[in-house]
Amino acid sequence: MTWLWVLLGVLAVLLAVLVYGYNRLVRLRNEVSTGWANIEVQLERRADLIPNLVEAVRGYAAHERGVFEEVTRARAALQEARTPGAAGEANEGLTSALGRLFAVAEAYPDLKASENFLQLQDDLTDTEDKVAAARRYYNATVMRFNTTVQSFPWLLFSRPLGFREREFFSAGEDTEPPQVSFAAASP
Amino acid sequence: MTLQEQIRSNRFRSTIVIGGFVVLLLVLAALVGLVLDVSLGAAALVFAAVYAIFAILRSRSMVARMTGAQEVSPSELRPLRRLVENVSIGAGLPVTPEVRLVQDSAPNAFAAGLRPERSYVGVTTGLLETMPKRELEAVLAHEVSHIRNRDTYLMTMAVVFAGVIALIADLGFRAIAYGGRSRKAEALVAVLALVGFLLAPYAAFLLRMSLSRRREFLADAGAAEILNDPEAMALALRRLELDATTVRYADASTAHLWVESPTDRVDSERRGVLALSGWFNTHPPIPDRIAALEEAGGFQLPDRLPADEPFARELEDGSPGSRKGG
Numbered sequence: 001m002t003w004l005w006v007l008l009g010v011l012a013v014l015l016a017v018l019v020y021g022y023n024r025l026v027r028l029r030n031e032v033s034t035g036w037a038n039i040e041v042q043l044e045r046r047a048d049l050i051p052n053l054v055e056a057v058r059g060y061a062a063h064e065r066g067v068f069e070e071v072t073r074a075r076a077a078l079q080e081a082r083t084p085g086a087a088g089e090a091n092e093g094l095t096s097a098l099g100r101l102f103a104v105a106e107a108y109p110d111l112k113a114s115e116n117f118l119q120l121q122d123d124l125t126d127t128e129d130k131v132a133a134a135r136r137y138y139n140a141t142v143m144r145f146n147t148t149v150q151s152f153p154w155l156l157f158s159r160p161l162g163f164r165e166r167e168f169f170s171a172g173e174d175t176e177p178p179q180v181s182f183a184a185a186s187p
Numbered sequence: 188m189t190l191q192e193q194i195r196s197n198r199f200r201s202t203i204v205i206g207g208f209v210v211l212l213l214v215l216a217a218l219v220g221l222v223l224d225v226s227l228g229a230a231a232l233v234f235a236a237v238y239a240i241f242a243i244l245r246s247r248s249m250v251a252r253m254t255g256a257q258e259v260s261p262s263e264l265r266p267l268r269r270l271v272e273n274v275s276i277g278a279g280l281p282v283t284p285e286v287r288l289v290q291d292s293a294p295n296a297f298a299a300g301l302r303p304e305r306s307y308v309g310v311t312t313g314l315l316e317t318m319p320k321r322e323l324e325a326v327l328a329h330e331v332s333h334i335r336n337r338d339t340y341l342m343t344m345a346v347v348f349a350g351v352i353a354l355i356a357d358l359g360f361r362a363i364a365y366g367g368r369s370r371k372a373e374a375l376v377a378v379l380a381l382v383g384f385l386l387a388p389y390a391a392f393l394l395r396m397s398l399s400r401r402r403e404f405l406a407d408a409g410a411a412e413i414l415n416d417p418e419a420m421a422l423a424l425r426r427l428e429l430d431a432t433t434v435r436y437a438d439a440s441t442a443h444l445w446v447e448s449p450t451d452r453v454d455s456e457r458r459g460v461l462a463l464s465g466w467f468n469t470h471p472p473i474p475d476r477i478a479a480l481e482e483a484g485g486f487q488l489p490d491r492l493p494a495d496e497p498f499a500r501e502l503e504d505g506s507p508g509s510r511k512g513g
Contacts, residue, residue, distance in 0.1 A: 038279065130276055134276050136277050137278065
């Protein structure tokens, strides 16, 4: 009879580990989803500012059609991007297109001094800071999720249960957040 | 430890704290009942319960009054508000906490509120005049970490219950000392009760203090993670350490709320009470906190702080467009 009890004990322990691991993975995956939703909100805000900005510049420099088209295309690409990797790339494309737009604006002192333009520029800077903040949070959650999915023993059942590694947002330099572990900071 | 686990552990500790205080409260009430009168014990218990509930409901404005933090209208201090928004997004908080201002030249900050949705961050005017943007952001991230980790919840509960127990113990002590109804047979009980009355406030006080020390390290680590910049937090701490001014409004009851232990006065008072000052510190020493950040982030703090402009300068000429766009 002893072997039956041992078997039951082992099964119970396995079940407990499985339940704990599954709940942990679900929790981490939800954090990633929240992080991604936060980025989408900020990207949407950023895209919403673009038409007004283009109009403001167009009022002073109507002939710079190439730049306007480029910015509009970059905006559309950002709105169509579905995956974090693609959105990150599209976001960087928009940043460089906007760089050229602001370079054009440099040549028009009246435009640069206009209240409307200054306000838009300020809002855009603010939104960019917020995209950066949302990206830091999202990438940190992805880091935690991926580490768990890839580490033993969770990797044994994470894939069969459909937990796949997630993409980082933006292939920039600070894709991988430094590991500031809570444990190391405790006294 | 994931964030959710951290929050869960804080919730668990909060439950323990609340449970522990309820037990302590019952023991105290039983002592009152034993020594004096059963109905008096029951009355003390009811009074304590009502007082505690009232204090919890009013804790938000109570803390604001104790610290002198004033609300800021939405049109004011836009750049500061933006920084708080950014660190809240970085922390993954669903709602940005309010900002409140304390008119005080000492650089310091605190967080308060039971739930993240109803929390606020208080900063002193001195903080804005001392810290450059990068370090100010780190301090704000530290406070937002406290809110996210539910430290503010745990702390508010602990403060409220500690206050209640001290009040009852005080009442009981006075009743015994001046009541003069003790018979010889009751002398032993009275002595035991006295010990209980004297120890209870200290038990509560110690518990409250030991709660916040570990949390400071966690909030520092949280701030480093939110900003992806452990050095900023360490620089901010060094700047706070070098600053000698202390917060006027702070008293011992709000000491644990601030980013830096607010008063020397609190320190000396504690030493007067008991020579175990190490036990009673609300905050770990700043060099220890900097060392923990240096170890986690793998950097060495420079000997001299960067001479960046304080954030208050940016608030003054904070017209839209003065910052570089693009």
